[in-house]
Every structure is written in C-alpha cells, then in structure tokens.
Amino acid sequence: MTSLLRARPAASAAMLAAFGDAALVDAALWFEAALARAEAAEGLISADVADAIARACTSDGIDIAALAEAGAHAGTLAIPLVALLRQRGAARLHLGATSQDLADTALMLQAKRGVALITHDLKALADAAASLAGAHAGTKMLGRTLLQGALPITFGLKAANWALGIDAALARLEREAAAALVLQCGGAAGTLAGLHGRGFAVAERMAAELGLACPPMPWQARRDGIAGLAAALAIVTGAAGKIARDVSLLAQGEVAEAFEPRVAGRGGSSAMAHKRNPTGCQVALSAALRTPGLAATIFAAMPQEHERGLGGWQAEAPVLAELFCLAHGAVLAMRGVVEGLDVDPQAMAANLDAAGVGGDTGESEALLARALAARGLANRGVGT
Amino acid sequence: MTSLLRARPAASAAMLAAFGDAALVDAALWFEAALARAEAAEGLISADVADAIARACTSDGIDIAALAEAGAHAGTLAIPLVALLRQRGAARLHLGATSQDLADTALMLQAKRGVALITHDLKALADAAASLAGAHAGTKMLGRTLLQGALPITFGLKAANWALGIDAALARLEREAAAALVLQCGGAAGTLAGLHGRGFAVAERMAAELGLACPPMPWQARRDGIAGLAAALAIVTGAAGKIARDVSLLAQGEVAEAFEPRVAGRGGSSAMAHKRNPTGCQVALSAALRTPGLAATIFAAMPQEHERGLGGWQAEAPVLAELFCLAHGAVLAMRGVVEGLDVDPQAMAANLDAAGVGGDTGESEALLARALAARGLANRGVGT
Amino acid sequence: MTSLLRARPAASAAMLAAFGDAALVDAALWFEAALARAEAAEGLISADVADAIARACTSDGIDIAALAEAGAHAGTLAIPLVALLRQRGAARLHLGATSQDLADTALMLQAKRGVALITHDLKALADAAASLAGAHAGTKMLGRTLLQGALPITFGLKAANWALGIDAALARLEREAAAALVLQCGGAAGTLAGLHGRGFAVAERMAAELGLACPPMPWQARRDGIAGLAAALAIVTGAAGKIARDVSLLAQGEVAEAFEPRVAGRGGSSAMAHKRNPTGCQVALSAALRTPGLAATIFAAMPQEHERGLGGWQAEAPVLAELFCLAHGAVLAMRGVVEGLDVDPQAMAANLDAAGVGGDTGESEALLARALAARGLANRGVGT
C-alpha cells in the first residue's frame, strides 16, 4: 500500500522519509560502497576498483518506479540494483554478498534512523508528562476504575503513571535497538565464503563504517533481533495509546477535565463547526490498534527455513517499516497533546465533589513524590 | 509506509493503483458529485449548483502531497478537500455529509475495484488448478503427511484440493463483498439529518449512481461488513499460500517433482547463478504471513465508540487497503505458478517407488473424478 | 491452559462443557462407532463386529488425565484412544481412518453444539436490542462522535444499530457454520483408500448419522472452513463488544444515561462498597480483545504442508475452542445487559440540553422506523 493520503495521518513526515524509497536506495548504495571499501582495505580488490564502485553508488539517475518493477519481477531488490550499478562500470561490486545482506543491512540502517527519531520524541513526551505531574502534584481529581468513579487521586499521579510508562517503553526500545542494529553480511549461504578467509574482517570494517554492531555470525536465519525491535515498537505505541485513552476520556463533554491543545485547523469537523475533536489521541489510538498485529506478523515469521527462508524475511521489512511509522506517529501526536494539555482543575474538583467519595489525597501526593524522585534518579543513572 | 520498493513485490501494479492516491481522490470526488446530483434530484439544491459542484470535482490541480499534509493536520482528509473544492466555487458541496461518509464510501468504491481484480484472478487460478488436476488424474506420487511419506496419491488429487480451496475462498469473498460494498452516508451524527427529510432518498440515488448497495441505516458505527471483507481477503491469501507451501516443498532439490515456470529474469540469485528460486511462492507465503495480523486489526477495531468512533475507523482504511494488495499479490503470483507449473511425473514416480509404500491409487482417481464433477456442477450453479 | 478460575469468567458454563474433555471423548467415540456402523452397512465389516465396536465406544472407564498424557506422548489423541478401545475387543475399530479424521470430525461435532448455543443467545440479544429500539424510538439523547458531543439522536437509533450489528454477525455465523460443519474422513493420505472402493459411501453414511455435511473430497489439507468459522466468531464477539463499549461509556458517572441491570452480588468491588461495575461489558470487551489474535492464528495456519500438515491443524483445535468460549461468553453477558438495561431518559435529555446542539430528532425517528421495518422483513425472509 503506498497511498500517502492514507499513510501520512498515522505517521510523521520524518519517519515516512526515513523509510521512503530514496532512503532505502541510499542505504543500499552505502552498503555496496562500504563493502567495496572494506574489501579494498583487506586487499580483496584494489583501491581503484573500490573507488569506481563508490562512484557508481549514487542515486543519481535511478528510476524508483522502474527499479520497483524490476525488483518485483526478479524477486529481490538487489538483483536489478546490482545489475544497474555494474552497468556503470562497477563490475566487482557486491563481491561476496547476497541479496538478503543488502536488504537486511539497509533495513537496519533505516531502523537506526527510526530509533533516533522515536527516542528523541519519547524522551520529550516522558518529560512533558513528568512536568505535568510536578505541576499538578496537588490537583485533586476523581480516580476512576472500570470506568466508574472510585476514590480521590491527584492529576499529578495520573500524569506520573504516563511518564513511567513512557520511560519503561523507552528503556526497552534502547535495549532492543542495541541488540538488533547489527550488520548482516554473510554471502550466498551465510558462511562469509568467497572472500579468501577475510570475510569476517570485511564485516568488521563494514560494521564500523555503517555504525552497526558486528555479530559473531551472520543472522540471516536468526530473526530474534528484528522481533525484539518490533515488540519494543508495539509497546512504545501502547504506552502512548494509554495516554491517549485517558485524555480522550477526560475530554468528553460530560467530564471536561482536560483537552488537547487548541491548534488552528486541527480537530475540526467537516459537518459541525463546534467540534473540538481529540485528533492527537485519534492518531495514537489508531496506531495502538494497528501495531499489535504487525508485531505478531514478525513473531510469526521467525521459524524461517534453513540458511535463508522463503517468504519470512520478505514479509518482515515492510512490516517493520510500518511499525516505525505508527510508533513515531503515535509518540509525536501525544507529545504535542501532553506538552500543551489544557487541564481544568476546577472541573476536576467539581467532578470529584459530585462523586461524593471524599477528597483526601495525602497518599497520592507522597506516592507521586517518590515516583518522581525515583524517575529522577533513574534518569541520572543512579537507581534503576 | 509508502515505499514502492517495499510494497510492489508483495502487491500487483493494478491493485496498488486501485488503492493509490489518485484513485482515492477520484473516489472522493465522485462521492461529492454524486451527493450533489442526488440532492438536486431531490430538490435540495438547484441543478445549476449541482453542475457547479460536479465541475469542481476534478482532480486537476490537486496536489496530493499538500493534501496529505493538510489532512494529517486536520485529522481527516475531507476537511481540506472540501475546503479546496469550495474555494473552486462549490460552496454548497458536502451538504448533509460528514468526513467519515466520504472516507468510508471512497474506501468501498476502491474495494469494489479490488474485489473485481481479485475475483478475476482467483477464478483463473482455480481453473488452472482444476486443469492440472484433470491432466494429472493418473499421475502417481507419494502422499505426504506431517512432512513424512505416507501412501500413494495422484498429483491430480493434490491439484484438485488446491482448486477446491480457491473455489471456497472465492465464494466467501463474493458473499462478503455483497455484504460490505455498501454506501455510507449518514451526516454528522449518522441520522441523515439536515436534508429536510430527503436524506434516505438522497442515499438511494447515490448508491445507485455509485454502484453500491444502500443500507437500511448508515453503518459508520457498525463495522461488521469491513470485518467480513478483511476475513475473506485473509482466507483468500491463505488458500493461495497453501498452494505455495506445496509447490515450494515439491521444488526442493531432493524432491524435484514440480517447479515454478521458468521466466527470464525471475527467481535468480544475486550471488548464485545456478539458483531457480520459487519467487511466486515467496510472494504468496510472505502475504500469508502478513494478512492474519491485518485482519485481526480490523476485528479488534470493531467496538467503536458511540455514533462514530475515535481511532477505530481511522485504523481500518489503510489496513484494508493492505489486505487487498497482499491478497491480489498472492493470487496473481500463484496464478502464474499454477498456470505454468513444471511437473515431473517421472520424479514423482521415482520418489513414490523409493518410499516403498505401494502404488495403488484407484481411490484417488475415483475421488478426484467425483470432486471435479462436483466442482463443475457447482460452477454451473447446479449443486452446492 | 486449563485453569477454570481464569477460563470461566470469560466463557459460559455451557460452552466450557461443549468443549470440555468429556464432550471431546464422547465426540471421538461417536466418530468411531459411526464409522463402524457405516462400514457394516457397506459390507466392509460384519454387523457383529460393528456392534462390538459400538459397545466398546463408551466413556466409562476412560481416565482423562492418563489419556491426555498418552496423547501428548504419542503426538495425537487418536493413538492411545484407539489402542484403549481395541484392548476392549474392538480390534477392527478405526478401519480406514486416521488420527486427524477423528480429531477434525470431533471438533466439528463440538462446533455444531457451539454454534447452536451462540445462535440461540445471539438471536435473543438482537431481539432485546430491537425491543429497546422500539421502546425508545422517541427518547432523545446526545449523539457522540470521536468521543465528543455532536448532534441529537434517539436512544432507539443507537439500540437499532446494535441490533443490526448482531443480525449481521448472526447471518455470517450461520453461513460459515453451513460451510464448515463438514465430516472429515479421508484415511491415511486423505484418499479414502483401504475401504475397497466403498470409502465415499461410508463417508456419506457417517455424515448422515453425525449430522454433518459430506464434502466432495476430504478437507484435511484445506482449512478454509475452519478459518471462516473463526472469523465469524471473532466478528460476533466484536459486535457484542460494540454494545459493551457504548454501555460502558454511557454508564460513566458523569454521563449516567444507562447502566447494566442490578444483579445481586455482581459488579461489586473488593475495596469499595459504592461501586457498580459494568461487569457484563467487562466480559465482552475482554473477549473482543482476545478473539482477533485467535482468528489470526487460524488464518496463519492455513498454508499446511502437502496432504496433512505439521503443526497447523494441531494449532487450530484449541484455538477454535477458545473462540467459541469467548464468543459465547461475550454474547451471553451482553444479552443479560441489554435485556435488563437500566435507561435514564431524563439524564439523556439533560445531557443533550447541556450540549446546546438543539433537539430535533425527526430524521432519527424516520430512520429507525425504516431500519426496524427492514429488520422485520429480513427476519421473515422477505427482504435482505
């Protein structure tokens, strides 16, 4: 599916670019150039040949639509791309590599950019939630359980729960990124054959240039890293979705305790001028519906056949790209919502009063103080 | 995710077009023009106004990228699109309608095209499998259960099983399409208000023009039709995937009983010139991994809030589009594989002989004859 | 997972029994006895032998725990069960059949009972919603879109939407049950071999006795019927979940427009005596979260290997059983909720008034009348 009109509302422009065709071609070209440089450094090809390959590895003159047709026909992107580059005089390009090496490594290069985009906004989202928590440490409201009024809490406590949820999702994403952002370069059967015993040295040089880790063994038939990353992205989205659920419920007309920020032209209705729709929450809730099935797809693809599977790894790349788009879309939307959240403490007080469940929030305040302190320590690397 | 390089291998060019941005804009414009014509016919607006609206409803001059940005900002595509068309002088456009009316009806118009594409190739795939079954009614081979040799069967029986699976998937798709391809036009709160009591008559006229059914009540908060369609598409893909599983296993070098047709430039390897990869099976198996999670997403979105949900229906459209792309990609790939399947009866006989489980296939032949006869009767509308 | 404490809240006692161990053993024994009777009728075994088999096919003295251990060790339930029955003197039992024949047919016998339980309560749920719709044809309330107040509707219209959603889910379930509730009896390689050419006649007799349809060809490697049934169950659950979403939102303290019926001992809190939790909605919403992934599992299992797969069909049976349990749990819970729904028209009027969006609901009333009329016609088989 390539509709920008349907993809853009759920994603960010930056992430669409990170996983767009131009970025994919650039990553593929970098893979080939880095391979050539590493092979030259290991004496497998001459420096001149490597230079010629590097010069061929430019996206100038590459027709994406034609390349897409050719890749679909051939069965892999690498086949027509390598053929095209060789026609430019880079005959020894792709030496010792295979299609999946290019596909997986390019995906990891894009994923690295994707992780950076998400972590940046996740941190800001967590900090915005923590700031709200601090600012509303004493703002009393009705705690609600099973969608029924329960007992008093503070809005600060609710916001702190959001912050801790995002903190945990961020920590997992960083852990999984560290495990997953790894070079794949194994050659035809994943043995690093064909490089006169210098295959591993070539891989180490490539990994260093590309900014990826170098695995003890190629991972073309070992997909847990991608699966862990997919899970982390689904959980990031779920943590953003949790905030969206709360805000959208608080913004109901009869509750009216908190609202998305007013942004000109956002959240209107094509039929009703008076509407102020929770559009950021809509983005995040929609993403939280879509990411679980995508992560499940990547888990389901794990039992791939022998040294390189049939269908499994081909399924992963577009699905992982979608996960990045949805996760960032959700995080960015909720960052905007939380940073500008329009809180009405008087409405909170009135609803709490109407519920008739008392108003003592001493424990909430103590609990919040402890949670924020723990968060501060953790973020400074002191605690856990 | 909008990468053509990652989307195209799994889809068909025709289905990518059917769910592309241009097709979406065309469907949305048709919705608005049909609405205006129906309103004029019911005396709600003048014929001149309707003509002016129809003239405004052209995709000429619509900048997809700008529209995508504006739609993402506003929260729905309809808001900037309607604004743009009104700027063209079509002030009374969209009268009595709301964003989701446009979104859902446009999706159904695209889905109608999608169903037509898939049914066309599904029928051809089923017929190709049935032809294989007829041609190999007496071709003995080893039946395999739990991936172990079992007893003799005929290749005809195996191919007939493929045909029946596709027949059943096609019948379900047609049933679900009949239930789902329905106009959505309910206005702001789904009540058909704002049209002076002529709302239902307007809807009936629109449905007739657009070639969709007219529901007894708008369905913006009743999503079973979309869910049924999603399920049918996932099952279509699974039935194609079943054939792909069998062919890919038969094509293993040690089995070597059947192969995808030789197509120049298809199924090669970027590293090994001797490879003949089962690329069609790869497409179908990859699709069969991806569709289950997408269908699950649409099921999960069903419990939408009140008269129009938040996040649920926004999640459905891109996911349904993806399901159409993957289902058609799988069907088309396997149509090519089955139509040109390269069967080696001698290898089948040799493997059967080596298994030492006898060679009587009388019952297989009788069973096949009965199945093909039943299929023929069903296809002529005589039996079930 | 076999915890009754965790399974029962989500299921009904009747459905747990329908898919319990005793029911499974009974179904398996019926399969074997019916096979023997059919074989005797076709002259394959003597009437005396068939009688002896039928006498052996009693659950008396079958130790479920021991059978479960033995089945897990052997890899199929049929192996130890058949061995046990043969020890009882039924030496020729299971003639021409194989493990999956017993497993699939027993599952379909259980599914038939499951479908009957669900359709019974689905009809009652739809009727209860339609009754509510009729009773509240003129009850004005605030229509809500994207969780924000929109325009006036009637509560009757909302309830009619529930009824139509359940009607559609019921129709699909009946369609899919008709396609899926089919005998499986194909023997070792699915060819009906080993019965001297009488295999199909035996199958027809068995199907008649067991109350299942007889397929043109055994379906052990063609799983679309089970997949269609799984989809129908997930959609039933989603339609029930839609009602639960609405009721739980209406029951919020600040909205207070409708509540689950008061039932002694239901919906309390272990910590707060004042709580009246929407427990029926909780059951249905929980089920609607769980069924999508289960249906996806069954779709994912479709590409099974050759004449009988490895892992796929073994995954389906427990998952389909879970789908039946969850679907019925949700339907039964919402039947109770809708039949006894505690509606507060005054609160509806007050919230509508407070929203300041007017109060004309003429179109809602006309639309409702049309929808209920269409429903009545459809239920009498007149319309669609």
Add this chain to the structure above:
Amino acid sequence: MTSLLRARPAASAAMLAAFGDAALVDAALWFEAALARAEAAEGLISADVADAIARACTSDGIDIAALAEAGAHAGTLAIPLVALLRQRGAARLHLGATSQDLADTALMLQAKRGVALITHDLKALADAAASLAGAHAGTKMLGRTLLQGALPITFGLKAANWALGIDAALARLEREAAAALVLQCGGAAGTLAGLHGRGFAVAERMAAELGLACPPMPWQARRDGIAGLAAALAIVTGAAGKIARDVSLLAQGEVAEAFEPRVAGRGGSSAMAHKRNPTGCQVALSAALRTPGLAATIFAAMPQEHERGLGGWQAEAPVLAELFCLAHGAVLAMRGVVEGLDVDPQAMAANLDAAGVGGDTGESEALLARALAARGLANRGVGT
C-alpha cells in the same frame, strides 16, 4: 477453554501445574497472608490478627468449581475468595488492597515459576545445540536458501545458529522477567490509600516476602511489563520453532539428513505403522503459530482506562498463562529433539555431492569457531 486433552499436547505438565487452579489459589492466599504480615509489621493490625489471617489462608476446603462460578458472577476472583476467608474469621484480611492487586500479584508469582521452568530448559536446549555444533564442526552439508540448494556449509554452523538464537531469546526473557516480576499493591484507586501512610512500607515488606520487586508506583494502569514478558515468550517460542522448521525439513524422506530421536510410542500414526513423525517439531511449530496472536492481544490491551481498566487486564491473565504454557511446551519438545538428534553425516555428504556446488567449508568452520568462542565468553560474562 479448559480441556486437558487439547491443552496438554502443547504444554508441559509442569507448566500446566504452575498455571493451574491450585497454584492460582495458593498464590492468592500467599498474597493475602503476606499483606497481613506486612501490615502487622507496620503496626496497622495486631500480630494476632495477622496470625489469624495467615491461618485462614489455606486452600483446604476451597471448592475450585464453586469459586470459579462465584468469581465469574462477581466479576473478579477476589470478591468471593476474600468473602470466604473472612467467613473463616479473618475479618481484617485484604485491608488496603483491591481485586486487581490480588490478581496481578498472583499472576506474577505464577509467572516467576514459569520463567524458572523455561529458563532451565532453554539453557539446556542452547547447550545441546552448541554441543551438536561442536561435534559437527566439520560435518559438511548442503546449505539451503529459499528452499533451494545453495552452497556447502557445515551442520555445525547450522546448529550454532540455533544455539545463538536460543541464547538471545533467553537473554531477552531474563531482561523482561526482571522488569515484569513486580509486586502490584495499590489499593482501590492505586494510591496506597487507607494504610495511614504506611502503604509503601507495607508494599516493600510484601515484595521482599514474595520475592518480587517493589515498584516506585503501583502498575495497575501501566502494563508494559506484562507486554514485554509476553513478547519475550513469543520470541522464545519462535526461536524454538526455527529449530523445529529446520529439523522437520531435514527429516523429510527425500532429504533424510537428521531425525528426531526414536522414542517408544512417540511419532507413530494411527493408520500407518511405518511412520516416524516429527512430533517434537509438531509441538514447537504449533506453538510458534499460536504465540504471535497471544502476544498481540497483550499489546492491544495496553491502552487501559484511567486508574484501572475495563476488560484489558482481565484479558491479559489467561493469555499470559497460555503463552507460558506454549513457550515451555515448545522449548521442552525441542530440547528433547536436539539432545537426541539423530544426524546422518553420510546422507548430508551425499546430498551435498548431488547438488554439485562444491564442498569447501573452510569459512564455515572458521565462522563456527568464532561463534562458539563468542558464546563461551558471553556465557562466562566476559563479552557480550
């Protein structure tokens, strides 16, 4: 679903017990007793009262079936269980706690046992694969990509890939268990109210007794820990499923390079005496089909409402239990398969020879040596 006959083949007896009703009741009783002891230590209740509570907290005389009915009626297990224990004279039991505290903490106590069972067998499985790798460092075989013969590898390299996949899955499970195995005790609205400011101290004491971590803030509305654990279990199962895929393909009659160990009574056929079915692989592949949808369910449940959700957390517990059962079933099955794998180096050599792709595996051997060395270092905590 509570059928032992359908649950047992996919699970282990030990894990079924760990998540059985008796274990759940024991965990719930321990929660209550530990709460009372912690409250006594903090001076909230007397030591005598705590002793009386602890004496009441015995499973003697608890009727599971009746408790399941009562819990289903009430909406939570805690309500009837607490009522029953109070009838035993433990009037002040459950002070400051709520239903979800008991439910979540009991689930975590069961999960802790589940993690221990899985990690034990995962380590053994990884070691068995590594031993195979060492033993077959020089065993040449055909490397296969896209289900086609590619180039020579060693069987040692294939087995090392299995070992690294299991190692990584184990490391993730341990990370996620550390993050998830946390006490939940927050009281009615998750504020630790009602304990005179001693709530956090009580929680710390409880956590210490129960062997769980104590969170900075209760997590009843923050479900990332459970989601991370679910993901880790799905990935464990996928890593086991990868081995199962390879073994089942190698065991095909035409390939015949490796087989599951012969175990009396395992892998037979109810119809064909000559069959040796890969039953362990069947268990693992079936589990790998089922876990993705279950993990997706838990991701989908994350956006829970306010301070305690409706339907979400109720969905998680049975699903997480199922994930533990399936993951352990898969791991245990593949541990048996890999520990006793019946490898045929001559068949490997013959198939490699027949493929005509040469036989040099020097790089494979070097790569394997490096991978095993890295694994050894990692396991000794030296490297990564």
